[in-house]
Amino acid sequence: MRAAIAGASGYAGGELLRLLLSHPEIEIGALTAGSNAGTALGAHQPHLAPLADRILLDTTADTLGGHDLVFLALPHGQSAAVAAQLGDDTLVVDCGADFRLTDPAAWEHFYGGVHAGAWPYGLPELPGLREGLRGTRRIAVPGCYPTAVTLALFPAFAAGLAEPDVVVVAATGTSGAGKSLKPNLLGSEVMGSVSAYGVGGVHRHTPEMEQNLSPLAGEPVKVSFTPMLAPMSRGILATCTAPAKPGVTAQVLREAYETAAKDEPFLRLLPQGQWPATSMTLGANTAALQVTLDERTGRVVAVIAIDNLTKGTAGGAIQSANLALGLPEELGLPLNGVAP
Amino acid sequence: MRAAIAGASGYAGGELLRLLLSHPEIEIGALTAGSNAGTALGAHQPHLAPLADRILLDTTADTLGGHDLVFLALPHGQSAAVAAQLGDDTLVVDCGADFRLTDPAAWEHFYGGVHAGAWPYGLPELPGLREGLRGTRRIAVPGCYPTAVTLALFPAFAAGLAEPDVVVVAATGTSGAGKSLKPNLLGSEVMGSVSAYGVGGVHRHTPEMEQNLSPLAGEPVKVSFTPMLAPMSRGILATCTAPAKPGVTAQVLREAYETAAKDEPFLRLLPQGQWPATSMTLGANTAALQVTLDERTGRVVAVIAIDNLTKGTAGGAIQSANLALGLPEELGLPLNGVAP
Amino acid sequence: MRAAIAGASGYAGGELLRLLLSHPEIEIGALTAGSNAGTALGAHQPHLAPLADRILLDTTADTLGGHDLVFLALPHGQSAAVAAQLGDDTLVVDCGADFRLTDPAAWEHFYGGVHAGAWPYGLPELPGLREGLRGTRRIAVPGCYPTAVTLALFPAFAAGLAEPDVVVVAATGTSGAGKSLKPNLLGSEVMGSVSAYGVGGVHRHTPEMEQNLSPLAGEPVKVSFTPMLAPMSRGILATCTAPAKPGVTAQVLREAYETAAKDEPFLRLLPQGQWPATSMTLGANTAALQVTLDERTGRVVAVIAIDNLTKGTAGGAIQSANLALGLPEELGLPLNGVAP
């Protein structure tokens, strides 16, 4: 099978290529870009030696056509137009936000403009979603923060252990902001400093978290979400808390998480007493998870680490694509972080 | 006036020395240490050129005696014995935890062992505390996290705008853990990685936050506190949230913070729309603060940045010592961060 | 084939395990340690999920025996005694220094104590060495710095283009110093700071560089080597210079490097104008190399990036082990860095 990658010069595109280079069943086809079209990939992804001489093409129906699958790693809002030109039998995997939200009102409130619709949501671990991904030809890859937060909290909500009043604070590496040339993303600014941004319920990933958790809770889940930029290139560490339902014990909580993680290849519940670090998951498709009950405040506290570019974007995309293509879900996806 | 520093080879001791070297009214006297006694300071604090040849003495009543003030930067549990041997007319400033908590039960729960008592608490910004610090001869310097969290939330509680159900997630630089030789503090482990620790209501700074905020709230404040270790040497960024009281508006909230910060030299409320970064405060005694009302979830969200070693320890210690000594509160304390 | 790893709780051991987990022909057998024996691997290598529950054994002939190959990742000086107890038909791959140097006088000068001898040197790229590694049962894995410096300069010396008066300055990530609990390796010390160490011709890797290059030069090569510690976990960037022989042109130099790199799977000569960054090689067995002629000073300047733990240690070890075992040299070894 041959895959085209649209947006190959960006960070999501680069990670897709790094993973696909080790994928035994997917061959790398056309690589396209926006303003970088016409240049060699090696100028943008110097870590990908085997593809260094590939010339980036324009992102068009023409260049993307004729592939078995197409990964879209485009700025938000550009995927719908491109996808419309690709045949229904082509697997289209959108790493952008365009097709994630089911609620047009949420889309308009957080993104503005017209809602493009919703595609099967590429988070196989979320109860009920895996089967729908098998054989699909359209996949909306979850946002990086929603991936982390949903994986951290779905066991509690699925087991009816948490109240729907969620508070999340998460630190991300700078690659989560992409390659945009903004002063606050310069190395001089980010090294040695943690900063807050998107505070106060305005981050666009917020409704996606609520959309994932509310059906499990059986009531609307509200998430107070605060992201932080940390001085590292990759990784998300999310602290996710919610009041425990009355009567929930630490043991019941632990068992719910053990049950949820048991058969999930990429959801790793750490032994009690060990807490996640993003280095555990660097470059890997694994989420490292721990949970506890804060008896003093009665809150469930789940902490999760993922690599925002791997499980949080490109790895998650390939995991769902594997399902869509009838391949083993784990094929070609690294389990182990690169550490130290 | 001459100051002795006990624990001069550690990070808190080093920061005290760096600041005192620029203090116009305090001269540096004896420097003492534990296992490093007998070695030159330059081996432990190579950034302090003028003191490089000073030999570290043992920490005894003898070496610390005969000074106008003594800063204790000792491991928890060691301050009481040392302080008992210093005269009542010597100003003793304890950077450790020994005399911070007023409630013996909280001490025993979080620290274990016998409660040594409580000294005047060195956070002049907390309503009601500044006057009690003038002329005192004993000061308990607040913990670094409680400094950040208290400064971030006291305006809301003092104005009656927040419910007492607080959730705090804070990232700290590694110097907050001191110079202890633990594998998880090695550069190889911390660089490129954010990790969680002390999760689930077990961090020792938790009761101190509650002790500071409860009197302002007029009811017991409960804090769910989760700390994270971030890949930087210095700095704390704390996201502090609590449900807003019914009817609180964004404008009322802003005004409460503007009132609280107006006359505080080290509490800097940022212009609306600008969010704190720890680099703003690196090496400075300033706290950079922002607040908003998340209308969707009804939560007050305050974010604050401090340097854990400066405002969070040594700078805060000198600020309170200035008050105790009848000096201008701001004397010798840098206002501006070293950035980028 | 089954491999035992002695020293599995250290950084070199961890990287061996990370790579072997993806190696299709080598199965992971016994894991041993020194003072960490008896504990679970997950406490020391939390990024290696599939091995988290493995208990570390003592490093003895007994625990290491019965494997097809044994990787030794032990402190210098410990390999000889262990190796002596392993049968001649067991492939023993020593990641330590014990068997690298051929000259007893150099050993005694730089390491002290008795010289254990020399084993086939595991740098297949060095002209003349690859064949000797096929079928061998003893391999001395090169030091990380000598790997970088030798790969950077052998093309120039093999082609007779450089004078034997070499100056090398190289920056390394902190994992090069291992997991030793030293104050100068704490995250607080290394982040935000570059420092020098081992200056003035005293670093133990110096004679190994000279040993590698002198035979190619046909005369004794002298290396002035200065290492630096950089604020990153992994990676070596080495700037290697030597006076060009009279008459050498930029084109002749380029061609010599192109020839040398042409058939080497792990030696990547970058396109002219692109310079190495360690991120290109993070977690990969690739060396990224560039060379130029400084016409003003008449010096050859070669710059190379490797991952000190991969190509510089564990990856290089597996590459040579593949040859020894009759497997394809590149088997199981990643080509592409994890970036950004």
Added chain:
Amino acid sequence: MRAAIAGASGYAGGELLRLLLSHPEIEIGALTAGSNAGTALGAHQPHLAPLADRILLDTTADTLGGHDLVFLALPHGQSAAVAAQLGDDTLVVDCGADFRLTDPAAWEHFYGGVHAGAWPYGLPELPGLREGLRGTRRIAVPGCYPTAVTLALFPAFAAGLAEPDVVVVAATGTSGAGKSLKPNLLGSEVMGSVSAYGVGGVHRHTPEMEQNLSPLAGEPVKVSFTPMLAPMSRGILATCTAPAKPGVTAQVLREAYETAAKDEPFLRLLPQGQWPATSMTLGANTAALQVTLDERTGRVVAVIAIDNLTKGTAGGAIQSANLALGLPEELGLPLNGVAP
């Protein structure tokens, strides 16, 4: 005395302001910028609380006029035109390259365009230069790398101990590249990675090093200079080597450096055995220096650490300005680094 700063929104401008805020004799006057004119300084220098509301003016003769001194922190090539409009009695301190080189041919080769001339060179430590700075009304502030390299090697050349065949490799923090929005300066690219640039004798600071050292050597000094970008915001660590003259001993070398450093307030020769780290000098105007004789290769190896923005730019500028204004040379300049 009042100072205007042209280029106040950049890194050099920000560091000038940070230092001037603590300078007892220089008041901060007009702040000007290029494309940032019209915006508040707080948006660009959020660490400088007292100046946050200052509006940046256009850089014109008008806005800069009427000050006792003017600091120019402008892109190369813009200083001459601005300076020409400022009166001869105004002290003009140029942090750019325009007036550093005395040799028009060197200017044209490395910078291109017309040579603007040369001003008194602001490196008071360089033998013979201090007196010429007293009372001057024009100062060319040295480049950051030439500051480091010259301070590291002038003692050897002034004492006739080194051959003029210099090899320098230096690592710099990213602020050395300024605030330019280039992909390779993004945090995601620089964190966790050391990279080379400007290799092969093409870096523009090279002729400045040669210009400084040649007169002391009494013959033309040639410098092979290779810079590296390190994952930190500030700091330069330069390894500077040259062959020792015949007969030079370690003791003679040490004594020459001790003599050179003895009366220099900002040149700190470390005790033997201690090597520089950039953290020793972070935010300080101090250079930390060490030297040794590599007996094996016969080379002098000097290693130096400075903060590129402080001693390497803004601090050096103020140090020379102090001399020009008849103030104590050290006035307002921090001696001690901010560490850890």
